[in-house]
Amino acid sequence: MPLSFHKMHANGDDFVIVDSRNSPNPITSHLARRMGDRNRGIGFNQLAVVLDCDDADARLVFWNADGSTLGACGSATRGAADRLMRESSLTSVVLRTQRGLLTCQRTSTGAISVDMGKPLSGWSDIPLALEMDTSVLPLAGDPAACSMGNPHCTYFVDDLAAIEVATIGPAIENDPLFPLRTNVHFVQVIDRAHIRLRIWERGGGIPLGSGSCCCGAVVNGIRRGLLDSCVEVECDGGVVTVQWDGAGPVFLTGPVEITFSGTLADAVLNA
Incomplete structure (x- = not known):
């Protein structure tokens, strides 16, 4: 059976949406790798499968x-929400992920806002291999760690x-400190309401942006006392x-x- 998809991006953070409502989930690890290959x-960066709930x-x-x-995945969550809101002429939808029920809304400017859930900062929730203070990890550069449903490690740098x-x-x-591996952020604080962010994404390399990484970086910055409660995050893509x-x-x-x-x-499909 043909598999339809939508390619989208959020400031260059690209993702694919596969709508499998009213049908079985067609995606396997093998197929995800085949679809994710930028040459073949x-x-x-991520694939989101939309399922009945x-x-x-x-x-x-x-x-x-x-x-x-x-x-x-903050970007793909917002992309799926955008498509669902457009097809139903709504300005708000609720989506279930491993993070629980996430409410997404369209703002007056047309942007999509998502409640990403509460961050987790306990060492076993991230998870880390050992019990420790997650606001200052015992690694060179003294990064901080948290979880937004996936692990995040944040370095604060001058340049x-x-x-x-x-x-x-x-x-x-x-x-080895990260048994499930981790996303890695490098943050330059411009001021308390503005950071510049570059990312190494777990399983993906260097993206132009990442929604969950933006959230993790800001959470760790606020925990360190470096940032205010509302922060503009400037990534390579926007x-x-x-x-x-x-x-x-x-x-x-x-x-x-949407790109195409x-x-x-x-x-x-059959490879």
Whole structure:
């Protein structure tokens, strides 16, 4: 059976939406890797499968381009919400992910805002291999860690341009301290309401942006006392806004756009 998809991006953070409501989930780890191949497939940072759900407008399951699964993806969540709102002429939908029920809304400017749930900062929730203070990890550079449904490790640096993300990122991603590996952020604080962020994404490399990484970076910055409760996050691909009051859920707001829609060729499906 042909597999239809929508390719979208959020400030260049690209993802694919597969709508499998009223049908079985067609995605396997092998197929996710085939689809994620930027030379022989579609190419994406993440893939979101939209499924039927009894207690929400839909349920989302996320995949990385390397065929691994993940529990949260802010960009693809907002992209799926955008499509569902357009098809139903609504300005709000509720989506179920591993993070629970997430409310998504369209703002007056057309951007999509999502309640990403409460961050987790306990060592076993992230998870880390050992019990410790997660606001200052025992690694060179003194990063902080939290979870937004996936692990995040944040370094605060003076000069972002001097950081070799492609070298440091994979080393930290695979450090034994992180049994499930981790996303790695490098943050330059411009002022208390504005940061510049570069990312090494677990299972994906260096993206132009990442919704959940923006959230994790801001959460760790607020925990360190470096940031206010509403922060403009400037990534390589563009800007999003992250809000967190220090206790409740994190809100991620920014634009999403569709690039193209298509049908996956049988050669890819059956390879």
